[in-house]
Amino acid sequence: MSEIVDTLSMYLYYVRNTVKAWFQYKLDACLRSFAVFMREAAGIIIIYLTLKSFKLLNGWNTAELFFLYSILFLTYGILIIFFTGLRDFEFTVSKGDLDRILLRPRGILFQVLSSNSDWFAAIGHGGLGILLFVISANKIGIVWNFSTIAYYVAVIISGVLLQGAMFLIIASFSFYFIRTGNIRAFFYYNGRNFAGYPISIYPKLIRILLIYVVPFAFVNYFPVQYLLRKDDMSQFPVAFIYIAPFIGIVYYTIAYAFWRFSLKQYKSSGN
């Protein structure tokens, strides 16, 4: 009899430990998601509190700024589902895994893109993007009909392709054995930080960088201008807001060409 009690109590002990461990793990996962969400939301909270005192930033109010920001988060969330592999590509090269990939019968880009998906980042950024969109989309005077919705969807896809192109170009540098982490951090993330706000607040040099070098202006600023037509748009060629949905695929094609060119260089140097 005492044996049964013994076994039972030991079983309960294991159960309790398993539940504790499982709960700790879940708690940790929840805390982690919350932390990522808070970290990305910090910029939003700051802008919200700042505008309580000022009302407008270059003619843009809080809701419009949220809408501008939301496109960055949304496109990044979608981007990271597909392009995580490219983000970490320099590690693949430095670890020597690249040659293994080249030997396989499938295309290299296909393998790189399908190898990894940072779902934490995707859900964190995408979720925040959706939240901001939901908060702001009805407050900024956009009439959501077929043409505006179609434009918006096209521009989101274009935005993802634009950023994918940036990742592709930066990853291509790995073929030349250049450490890309700092370059990506420098160009991509700084560019994105700048793009959180209407580019009309920046001096000419920054605007040129954001339009021609790291074209974040086409990810969110010009698309939103198509929908809102704010006054500060007069400083830029109107054509920009019409080419925004198409520039993604153009840029991506160029980036892909550069990728294949760099790959050829890598292969021909005896790798």
Place this chain on the structure above:
Amino acid sequence: MTPYLAYFKISFKQNTVYRIEWVLGIVNTCVQIFILIAIWKALYSGQRAMNGIDFSVIATNFIISLGLSNVFYTNDFAIQRKLNDGSIANELLKPIDFRKILLANNLGEIVFKFFSNFIPSLIITSLAIGILPPAGILALFFYAISMVLGFAVLWSISLIVQMTAFWIINVWSVSTIKDVFIRVLSGIALPLWFMPKPLLKIIEYTPFDSIYHIPMQIYLGQLGLAEIGFSMMKQIIWVAVLYGISVFMWHRGKEKIIMQGG
């Protein structure tokens, strides 16, 4: 000759790698400052002062406080790492206080970053944008003390975060959330003179304005002598309270691992 050339090349490359990172670090700090300055220039829309606060005050706040925030590094993960690889046992056996070692390490990093990151960024941004000088020698003197106290507050908060490693798996979440609070509430991204009043009232009862804002007020000459004394007292009290909490957690944490037969 050639083998020595190889060593030279390696060492040179290593240094250039660090050099690139060094330059990028300065650029990143400057970019952060420039973005905020651009936003606030647009917010001020050409006016020299809003609510009695001159634009140059805002610029100075960002250049100095935001610049310092990139330098005031605290390693929130030191204890977690020691716990994970078991070396915490060695640390507890040593006669030197582990936490003092941590502080010494961190201070080394901070002093290095102060000269390699803060000073260059300070020069670049104040040439480009314009910074207010301290409101007098006395102000500068008290500012230096207050800035050290501000870091002490930051360090004490970091100690508390580190201590949570004894109880939760991953300190990263707590550390990140802590950083968010500091970024939003301490005045480095939204100068506290423009914080909505209800929130500002709450912040004044937290340690968050003791880190960067109080020193900044002293630097700018916004406080009279008595007020300076009062504010620094507040900083000291916060250091004491937060450090006390961390000590309590340290003892509880030690008990916990000793009981687990470590």
